[in-house]
Amino acid sequence: xxxxxxxxxxxxxxxxxxxxxxxxxxxxxxxxxxxxxxxxxxxxxxxxxxxxxxxxxxxxxxxxxxxxxxxxxxxxxxxxxxxxxxxxxxxxxxxxxxxxxxxxxxxxxxxxxxxxxxxxxxxxxxxxxxxxxxxxxxxxxxxxxxxxxxxxxxxxxxxxxxxxxxxxxxxxxxxxx
Numbered sequence: 001x002x003x004x005x006x007x008x009x010x011x012x013x014x015x016x017x018x019x020x021x022x023x024x025x026x027x028x029x030x031x032x033x034x035x036x037x038x039x040x041x042x043x044x045x046x047x048x049x050x051x052x053x054x055x056x057x058x059x060x061x062x063x064x065x066x067x068x069x070x071x072x073x074x075x076x077x078x079x080x081x082x083x084x085x086x087x088x089x090x091x092x093x094x095x096x097x098x099x100x101x102x103x104x105x106x107x108x109x110x111x112x113x114x115x116x117x118x119x120x121x122x123x124x125x126x127x128x129x130x131x132x133x134x135x136x137x138x139x140x141x142x143x144x145x146x147x148x149x150x151x152x153x154x155x156x157x158x159x160x161x162x163x164x165x166x167x168x169x170x171x172x173x174x175x176x177x
Contacts, residue, residue, distance in 0.1 A: 009051045010120055011098035012044050015085050016106025017058045018066055027106040028066055037066065039109035041073040047113035049120040052096055054078055056088035086166040090157040093150055101153055103146040103169055110142055123147040130173045146170050
């Protein structure tokens with residue numbers, strides 16, 4: 001799928017950490033001799049609508065190995081607070097000039113690059129601040145994607161006070177109108 005208008009810059013921000021409470025280390029779990037998150041990075045790199053990929057992870061030492069994997073794939077690493085994922089996203093946005101941002105979670109290694117391209121193209125054509133394919137659920141878990149403008153992220157970072165919403169990044173965007 002090709003973008004049929006001006007050259008847009010779109011950055012994917014992958015949120016991931018190894019300290020998951022339900023399944024620690026799941027994003028670096030071995031799958032066929034490779035870390036799970038490697039599959040995600042490779043699939044995102046096949047999406048022609050994406051200009052760069054960033055990993056937004058914690059500043060904890062336990063995530064050093066995750067950072068090494070990301071750098072092996074040419075992914076820019078941003079490190080920040082453990083529970084304030086929204087701040088990590090804002091930090092990642094500051095590291096790129098992209099005006100369009102995509103939220104992907106590191107435990108979704110089988111994101112479809114064509115589906116992502118279509119969602120990004122729809123986002124551009126509809127000229128909205130936020131678009132997703134998971135509210136209401138449209139695709140199976142693991143194919144969840146959210147696209148939003150840089151301005152929407154900046155506003156969310158400035159106005160969202162709820163620690164619960166800051167941990168999950170986009171609820172304030174969806175609920176604010």
